[in-house]
Amino acid sequence: MALLEHPIRIDASDIAGREAHRLAMLYDRVRTIDLLDDMINVRFAGEVAVVSSFGAESSVLLHLVSRVNPAAPVLFVDTGKHFGETRSHRDQLREKFGLTDVRSLKPDPARLAEADRDGGLWLRDPDACCRIRKVEPLARGLAGFTAWVSGRKRFQGGDRTELALFEPEGDRIKINPLATWSSDDIEIYQRAHDLPRHPLIDPGYKSIGCMPCTAPVGEGDDDRAGRWKGQDKTECGIHFGALGVEHDGSGI
Numbered sequence: 001m002a003l004l005e006h007p008i009r010i011d012a013s014d015i016a017g018r019e020a021h022r023l024a025m026l027y028d029r030v031r032t033i034d035l036l037d038d039m040i041n042v043r044f045a046g047e048v049a050v051v052s053s054f055g056a057e058s059s060v061l062l063h064l065v066s067r068v069n070p071a072a073p074v075l076f077v078d079t080g081k082h083f084g085e086t087r088s089h090r091d092q093l094r095e096k097f098g099l100t101d102v103r104s105l106k107p108d109p110a111r112l113a114e115a116d117r118d119g120g121l122w123l124r125d126p127d128a129c130c131r132i133r134k135v136e137p138l139a140r141g142l143a144g145f146t147a148w149v150s151g152r153k154r155f156q157g158g159d160r161t162e163l164a165l166f167e168p169e170g171d172r173i174k175i176n177p178l179a180t181w182s183s184d185d186i187e188i189y190q191r192a193h194d195l196p197r198h199p200l201i202d203p204g205y206k207s208i209g210c211m212p213c214t215a216p217v218g219e220g221d222d223d224r225a226g227r228w229k230g231q232d233k234t235e236c237g238i239h240f241g242a243l244g245v246e247h248d249g250s251g252i
Contacts, residue, residue, distance in 0.1 A: 052075070083211045
């Protein structure tokens with residue numbers, strides 16, 4: 001006779017949630033560079049990717065990654081709508097930091113032909129545009145990885161104010177090593193290591209995404225106030241729910 005006539009079904013997200021909580025307790029007071037070293041070279045060795053927008057503050061995370069393992073996979077979602085300055089900044093940081101595995105993830109041409117033939121979907125339905133140009137390519141790029149590193153920080157405001165150091169995402173762990181860093185911490189690190197500045201920072205862009213949906217911000221505004229300005233939208237969707245699971249836009 002079987003021990004269990006009705007086998008227990010284990011929710012992978014529950015396992016990931018418990019692991020994220022355990023890691024948060026273990027690494028609560030660990031230096032950021034030591035945390036990254038452990039995540040990239042030990043705990044998730046060969047199974048973790050770094051996701052970077054190569055935006056206004058990306059140089060800090062990428063410099064830290066280069067110090068612990070410049071061969072770590074770095075994923076850049078190339079939506080086809082980025083500022084030319086962002087692509088130039090990507091190439092500059094890749095060369096300066098010696099990053100040897102920077103991967104550009106692009107939208108599926110068939111999906112674009114189907115839903116955004118004229119390139120104007122961002123104006124008609126920004127959620128759908130983000131889903132096709134960002135969420136879906138990143139979901140494909142992260143296939144096979146059990147963890148990924150993001151550069152999000154609490155001070156950026158919006159939905160990030162309560163950001164945890166580790167988060168569950170389906171059966172994957174998302175690591176936010178800079179979650180507790182302040183804007184002053186970022187500035188001090190950039191100056192201490194003479195890191196290249198994104199060319200759009202001085203004109204007032206504090207958070208830099210796709211060109212049609214990014215604007216400069218005013219003094220005292222949240223860093224992300226210029227993203228989808230005038231709309232009830234603060235995130236593209238790659239940080240909501242399990243990537244690749246929510247195809248109807250509910251998690252965007």
